[in-house]
Amino acid sequence: MSKRKLNRRQQWRIEKIQKEREERARKRAQSAEESAEQALEEGHLGPEQTGLVIANYGTQVLIEGESDPVLRQRCHLRANIDTLVTGDRVAWNPAVGESGGGYGVVGARLQRHSELQRPDRYGDLKTVAANIDRIVIVIAPYPEPFANAIDRYLVAAESTGIHPVLLLNKTDLIDDRNRAALEELLAPYPGLGYPILRLSTKTSEGLPELLDTLAQGTSVFVGQSGVGKSSLVNALLPGAGARTGALSEATQKGTHTTTAAELFHLPSGGDLIDSPGIREFGLWHMDEQSLLEGFVEFRPFIGHCRFRDCRHQGEPGCAINEALARGDISERRMHSFLHLRNSLESEN
Numbered sequence: 001m002s003k004r005k006l007n008r009r010q011q012w013r014i015e016k017i018q019k020e021r022e023e024r025a026r027k028r029a030q031s032a033e034e035s036a037e038q039a040l041e042e043g044h045l046g047p048e049q050t051g052l053v054i055a056n057y058g059t060q061v062l063i064e065g066e067s068d069p070v071l072r073q074r075c076h077l078r079a080n081i082d083t084l085v086t087g088d089r090v091a092w093n094p095a096v097g098e099s100g101g102g103y104g105v106v107g108a109r110l111q112r113h114s115e116l117q118r119p120d121r122y123g124d125l126k127t128v129a130a131n132i133d134r135i136v137i138v139i140a141p142y143p144e145p146f147a148n149a150i151d152r153y154l155v156a157a158e159s160t161g162i163h164p165v166l167l168l169n170k171t172d173l174i175d176d177r178n179r180a181a182l183e184e185l186l187a188p189y190p191g192l193g194y195p196i197l198r199l200s201t202k203t204s205e206g207l208p209e210l211l212d213t214l215a216q217g218t219s220v221f222v223g224q225s226g227v228g229k230s231s232l233v234n235a236l237l238p239g240a241g242a243r244t245g246a247l248s249e250a251t252q253k254g255t256h257t258t259t260a261a262e263l264f265h266l267p268s269g270g271d272l273i274d275s276p277g278i279r280e281f282g283l284w285h286m287d288e289q290s291l292l293e294g295f296v297e298f299r300p301f302i303g304h305c306r307f308r309d310c311r312h313q314g315e316p317g318c319a320i321n322e323a324l325a326r327g328d329i330s331e332r333r334m335h336s337f338l339h340l341r342n343s344l345e346s347e348n
């Protein structure tokens with residue numbers, strides 16, 4: 001059999017499996033909707049109230065009462081409801097009594113003030129969490145941080161409109177060999193409006209300041225592998241590791257394993273949304289325009305270059321290069337921008 005034929009047959013099989021999978025998902029969604037309609041008709045539900053999506057199990061979601069956090073129920077979704085993600089606020093009817101099977105019903109999604117999105121396997125953007133107030137970009141002395149990696153996270157955060165904060169973890173590993181380099185690396189950020197928190201998960205130094213920052217609103221932790229995100233989450237929420245594990249076990253049966261996120265209330269105030277998918281935030285592809293706009297101090301100069309297709313690399317009348325010459329843009333950030341832009345081009 002020729003290679004091409006085999007590939008076509010494989011292709012056909014893959015498409016068939018995919019179709020069957022979609023059909024099963026559609027049937028599951030339909031039966032969940034029917035359960036929701038039935039519960040409504042049979043009057044097993046309490047009055048409508050607002051709630052918060054704690055986790056999404058595919059066709060069902062875990063909802064918490066906004067004015068009554070002790071009230072937590074798995075819910076079915078009514079037909080034609082907008083897609084829900086962790087962090088969404090909803091209008092829902094909790095189940096009352098024993099007879100409704102204990103399932104509440106979500107009737108509507110309330111407006112989101114922010115969305116965290118990532119591309120799905122077809123490259124389309126999919127929202128993975130909603131109503132986030134703060135993206136905490138975790139870095140550490142080891143693995144060694146690079147300016148353009150930090151800037152890439154900041155650009156990704158800027159594109160969501162969610163406020164980023166830098167968190168230098170593992171301060172116990174700072175010594176005379178790396179101190180100067182770290183300080184130089186972090187120097188531009190406070191002036192650009194990005195606060196820097198310093199902390200050691202190991203010694204708990206700096207933990208009160210972090211708790212203070214997290215006490216308002218909903219946060220997520222992002223950052224490269226090994227900087228200590230799991231350690232941080234465990235320090236903030238003893239036992240969360242086990243709970244996260246339980247969640248992924250539940251969702252492995254569904255189709256949302258990679259994006260399943262869970263919302264946690266921090267004992268000292270504030271919420272945290274966490275999932276493996278969210279921790280990878282910022283590592284996916286971005287376009288050149290978002291990159292340029294993601295460098296906040298470039299914004300006043302964008303669109304003012306003499307040439308519309310200016311590459312900001314020494315062209316005459318380049319507003320960005322003029323800002324650099326005046327010191328309104330730092331060498332460090334300019335270098336980072338060019339590095340990221342040029343690596344974007346080699347990606348394409």
Ligand SMILES: Nc1nc2c(ncn2[C@@H]2O[C@H](COP(=O)(O)OP(=O)(O)OP(=O)(O)O)[C@@H](O)[C@H]2O)c(=O)[nH]1
Nearest residue numbers: 169170171200201202224225226227228229230231
């Ligand atoms: N010295 C020191 N080590 C730390 C600190 N925080 C975490 N570590 C260590 O750093 C290593 C990586 O920590 P993790 O929490 O697994 O890092 P992560 O960011 O979750 O990594 P991924 O799961 O790969 O994304 C572990 O060996 C931790 O014990 C700290 O404050 N000081």
Ligand SMILES: [Zn+2]
Nearest residue numbers: 305310312318
């Ligand atoms: Zn220019």
